[in-house]
Amino acid sequence: MKLGRLNHIGIAVPDIDAAIAHYRDVLGATDITEPFDLPEQGVRVCFVNTPTQSGPNSELHGTQLELLAPLDENSPVHGFMQKNPAGGQHHLCFEVEDIAEARTYFESLGKRILGPTRIGAHGTPIFFLHPKDMLGQLTEIMETPKEDAHWSN
């Protein structure tokens, strides 16, 4: 398995509109998407995009923060919010080229996979790995969108 881009950092927040105002007014974020519900994942989501920095010698690609608020008490984020009422860093999402191959690979290592592979907020398949098997980080694995399928280092 080959690790792809860090696609996003998931941040759990108690109130998505208040969090948008925070990223815009306190941190000066200029690219924040409209929030939307993902009932299958039990969350309301929006993205804060950080810019790509280009210089003569390097290019550092911007990444995305994924702000997540639980839709109800059945949400997978509900337990986290109970323990962290102010919110906090919730998961890391890495891209892979082939989601089925990645799933088989992590299974073969004995890593616990949390539920079925589903379609995530970026429209491609995702699954989650248990934080206790991943150095304490809840880890989302996401298939790279086909139009972005060429990684360069």
Ligand SMILES: C[C@@H](C(=O)O)C(=O)SCCNC(=O)CCNC(=O)[C@H](O)C(C)(C)COP(=O)(O)OP(=O)(O)OC[C@H]1O[C@@H](n2cnc3c(N)ncnc32)[C@H](O)[C@@H]1OP(=O)(O)O
């Ligand atoms: C929109 C989509 C997308 O990007 O496309 C998304 O990201 S959706 C993002 C939301 N969806 C998901 O997260 C789906 C996968 N997540 C899950 O299945 C769940 O959230 C779990 C990770 C199993 C946690 O569930 P829950 O809090 O009910 O379990 P639990 O209380 O038994 O927790 C077991 C242990 O893991 C710890 N734990 C729980 N959540 C954690 C997190 N986010 N990061 C690190 N550790 C975490 C708890 O503190 C506890 O440790 P101690 O035992 O030491 O106290």
Ligand SMILES: [Co+2]
């Ligand atoms: Co995510």
